[in-house]
Amino acid sequence: MNLTRKFKSVALAIAGVILMPSCATTGHASTNPQTQSAETASAVQSVQHGKASWYSIREKGGSRTASGQRMTNQSATAAHKTLPMGTRVRVTNVSNGKSEVVTINDRGPYVKGRIIDVTKGSAERLGFLKHGVAVVRVEVLGRIKSLVD
Numbered sequence: 816m817n818l819t820r821k822f823k824s825v826a827l828a829i830a831g832v833i834l835m836p837s838c839a840t841t842g843h844a845s846t847n848p849q850t851q852s853a854e855t856a857s858a859v860q861s862v863q864h865g866k867a868s869w870y871s872i873r874e875k876g877g878s879r880t881a882s883g884q885r886m887t888n889q890s891a892t893a894a895h896k897t898l899p900m901g902t903r904v905r906v907t908n909v910s911n912g913k914s915e916v917v918t919i920n921d922r923g924p925y926v927k928g929r930i931i932d933v934t935k936g937s938a939e940r941l942g943f944l945k946h947g948v949a950v951v952r953v954e955v956l957g958r959i960k961s962l963v964d
Contacts, residue, residue, distance in 0.1 A: 859905075860955040865930035867906060867951040869938030870894070870923070880921035889936035891915060894923035895953075896930075903956040906933060908941045908949050915940055918959060 872878050877885035882900040886892065893906065898919045907914035915937055924932040931953055935944065943949035 858956050860957065862955070863930050863953040864909075865951065865953075866928055866948050867908075867931045867933055867938075867941075867943070867953075868924055868926065868929050868948050869935050869944065870932045871935035882920040884920050886921065886934065887936075888934055890934055891917045891937055892920045892934055893917040893937065894921035894932040895919045896922065896924070898955065899958060901959045903959060904931070905954040905956060906931060906937070906941065907952045907954070908943055909952060910949060911942045913941050916956065 871888045872886055877887045880886045880892070880894075884892075893904065895902070895904075898904070900920055902919040903916055904919065905914050905916050915933075917933055917937055921932070924930075929948070931951065933941065938944045938949075941949065941951075
């Protein structure tokens with residue numbers, strides 16, 4: 816990726832955050848622009864665009880993720896191929912503007928063309944549970960120390 820393209824991506828991300836704020840820091844999807852703080856807007860480290868899908872478990876106690884945590888269907892967590900465990904990302908459904916902050920705690924998706932897998936509960940809150948796949952914007956916000964160390 817050349818340097819000019821990277822700067823354009825950052826500028827586009829900042830413009831998107833300023834013009835179309837729709838952040839949720841509580842783990843629930845939101846389209847309310849008043850839920851975004853200036854601190855969250857300036858913390859975006861990088862932005863990815865692509866398709867998201869969802870995954871779930873059938874076990875009552877949850878299965879272990881790649882980070883060692885137990886996964887539950889309603890948790891605000893996700894799987895990503897390359898982001899470090901404990902990274903917080905804001906996933907925004909491009910078609911309806913709903914977004915949710917999730918924590919990366921697993922690896923995947925393993926389907927070509929997908930950039931992130933969110934839990935079933937997150938997909939429901941983001942409004943694409945019935946469709947299965949959605950075009951999303953993924954903004955990297957930072958890391959949570961408890962999963963990193």
